[in-house]
Amino acid sequence: MSADLQPLLDALQFSPDNLPLRQHLARQLNAAGRHQEAETLCRDGLRQHPTDDALRLSLAEAYFASNKHSAAFVVVEELLDKHADNAAAHLLHARLLLAAGQPAEAREAYAHALEINPGLADRDLGQALEAAAPARRVPASGYSPAPAPDADEPSPQDKLLGLERPKINFADVGGMEAVKDEIRLKIIHPLQFPDLYKAYGKASGGGLLLYGPPGCGKTHLARATAGEVQASFISVGIADILDMWLGNSEKNLHQLFELARSQAPCVLFFDEVDALAANRHDLRQSAGRTVINQFLEELDGATRSNEGVLIMAATNAPWHLDPAFRRPGRFDRITLVTPPDEPARAAILDILLRGKPLAPGVNTTAVAARTAGLSGADLMALVDGAVDVCLRASMRSGRPLPIEQSHLLDAAKLVKPSTKEWFATARNYALYSNEGGLYDDILVYLGVKKPG
Numbered sequence: 001m002s003a004d005l006q007p008l009l010d011a012l013q014f015s016p017d018n019l020p021l022r023q024h025l026a027r028q029l030n031a032a033g034r035h036q037e038a039e040t041l042c043r044d045g046l047r048q049h050p051t052d053d054a055l056r057l058s059l060a061e062a063y064f065a066s067n068k069h070s071a072a073f074v075v076v077e078e079l080l081d082k083h084a085d086n087a088a089a090h091l092l093h094a095r096l097l098l099a100a101g102q103p104a105e106a107r108e109a110y111a112h113a114l115e116i117n118p119g120l121a122d123r124d125l126g127q128a129l130e131a132a133a134p135a136r137r138v139p140a141s142g143y144s145p146a147p148a149p150d151a152d153e154p155s156p157q158d159k160l161l162g163l164e165r166p167k168i169n170f171a172d173v174g175g176m177e178a179v180k181d182e183i184r185l186k187i188i189h190p191l192q193f194p195d196l197y198k199a200y201g202k203a204s205g206g207g208l209l210l211y212g213p214p215g216c217g218k219t220h221l222a223r224a225t226a227g228e229v230q231a232s233f234i235s236v237g238i239a240d241i242l243d244m245w246l247g248n249s250e251k252n253l254h255q256l257f258e259l260a261r262s263q264a265p266c267v268l269f270f271d272e273v274d275a276l277a278a279n280r281h282d283l284r285q286s287a288g289r290t291v292i293n294q295f296l297e298e299l300d301g302a303t304r305s306n307e308g309v310l311i312m313a314a315t316n317a318p319w320h321l322d323p324a325f326r327r328p329g330r331f332d333r334i335t336l337v338t339p340p341d342e343p344a345r346a347a348i349l350d351i352l353l354r355g356k357p358l359a360p361g362v363n364t365t366a367v368a369a370r371t372a373g374l375s376g377a378d379l380m381a382l383v384d385g386a387v388d389v390c391l392r393a394s395m396r397s398g399r400p401l402p403i404e405q406s407h408l409l410d411a412a413k414l415v416k417p418s419t420k421e422w423f424a425t426a427r428n429y430a431l432y433s434n435e436g437g438l439y440d441d442i443l444v445y446l447g448v449k450k451p452g
Contacts, residue, residue, distance in 0.1 A: 005032065012041075016245060019049060026058035030065065038062040047240075047252055050259050053079060057088055064096060072096055087117035095125065103132035163234055163263065166227035173217065173224045174351055174376070175344020182335050183208060183225055187310045191229055191265055207299060207311040207330050209273070211318040212337035213422035215377025218314035219271055221337070225312065226267035233267045234260055238275040241291070250294040257298040257309070264308030273313035274320045292322055299330045316422065318439075319429045326438075336441040339375045339419050342368050348376055349408075352383045359402040367408045373417035385411035 008025045012018065022045045029038035042059035049055060056075050063072035073096055079089040090113035097106035107129050113120050170180050186208050190197045210218040219235070226233035236256055243249045253276075260268040270276065277292055297303070299311065313331060315321065325331050340348055345368035353364065371379065386407040394401045427446060430439035443449035 023054040030061050035062040035065040047255050085116055087113045087120055091120050163232055166223045166233050168224050169227040170224055173221055174347030175340040179335055186333050188229055209331040209334045210314045210337050213419035214316050215375035216337045216339055217376040218337050222269040222312045231265040231267050232263040236270045249291045253294050260309045261304055267310045270313040274315045274317045277321050277325050338445050345371055348379050357402040359404045362405050370412050375419050378415050378418055382411045382415045
């Protein structure tokens with residue numbers, strides 16, 4: 001079987017837009033037991049055709065065969081919500097429900113699949129259902145899909161095409177109160193009070209650029225923004241966009257925006273956006289310029305409105321962005337995310353230590369006072385170091401020991417601020433390439449300039 005599929009794989013490489021070929025190949029890969037390849041092929045195809053039922057079903061089958069049941073449930077139930085007459089989806093749903101320990105509901109799903117298409121009868125599945133649960137009459141009103149598994153079960157990494165429903169919010173982000181207020185004003189309030197903003201001619205949506213040293217929580221904050229308004233969240237990296245084939249990068253970018261629009265309200269987050277939005281004057285090849293032009297068109301909503309799409313981006317090097325991205329209606333708000341101050345460090349430590357065994361008298365405020373300049377990532381390294389010391393002591397004693405204040409203070413001595421190099425570079429840009437006062441916040445933070 002594998003040898004027979006190679007010509008098809010080669011053909012798809014030369015014709016990646018051939019949807020029927022991709023659909024057929026996905027089914028054949030699953031049949032051959034090559035489920036990881038089928039999953040990758042389906043996910044790539046769904047970036048271009050996010051609503052294609054055949055690819056979605058093949059993806060769910062690959063997930064199921066790989067024991068990724070949570071992700072398979074997500075895809076199958078989305079299919080059934082939109083197409084209740086999809087017999088193959090009902091059949092796979094039955095298998096998932098049986099595997100999840102819900103045999104009665106699985107019987108109903110199997111019966112409904114056979115009502116639509118008797119040719120899908122599966123003797124092995126039927127026998128397993130008979131052995132697991134007594135027969136149960138399907139309601140006369142028709143099939144009602146069984147409830148999904150526990151909402152806490154699906155892993156974000158298993159979500160279709162990276163689409164998440166974050167469970168964290170601003171309460172899970174230590175400090176950053178000024179940045180949170182900026183996000184509320186620019187992104188959250190227009191969504192929560194659309195009539196008020198429309199009265200002033202402001203639509204919900206828009207763009208916000210977060211910049212600052214690495215490890216200070218820009219991605220975490222973006223994810224918490226989606227959780228704050230119970231919106232979908234899509235995190236986009238350079239690997240999700242760039243493609244070796246001419247024109248595919250632009251198409252990938254367009255499809256991601258289309259997916260976000262279809263899931264509105266949705267936070268579309270671009271990490272390390274300077275890799276996708278570099279200054280066009282610095283690019284020697286025209287291919288990179290066309291990607292940037294496509295990005296600008298999508299931000300402007302040239303083909304479809306971005307109403308309800310909250311666009312956020314993060315970068316460590318805002319000075320490398322093309323100036324066109326900072327025009328009104330695009331990333332017109334640029335916000336500095338600095339290392340946490342002392343109260344914020346204490347709050348972050350409290351969050352990082354949550355659920356871990358702590359000795360009485362552990363004082364995160366005292367630890368925070370000795371960690372000036374540390375980023376959120378540095379504080380995570382501090383806690384990991386303290387946990388490692390505690391684990392080694394626990395192994396020697398043969399019993400679990402709590403984390404002591406001394407463990408945290410000793411770990412704090414070993415962690416050095418990782419942000420100093422970034423601020424050295426940023427200071428030069430803020431002093432000598434600061435058109436319009438764009439980087440004044442850096443100078444204020446460094447004490448070079450007074451606030452206001």
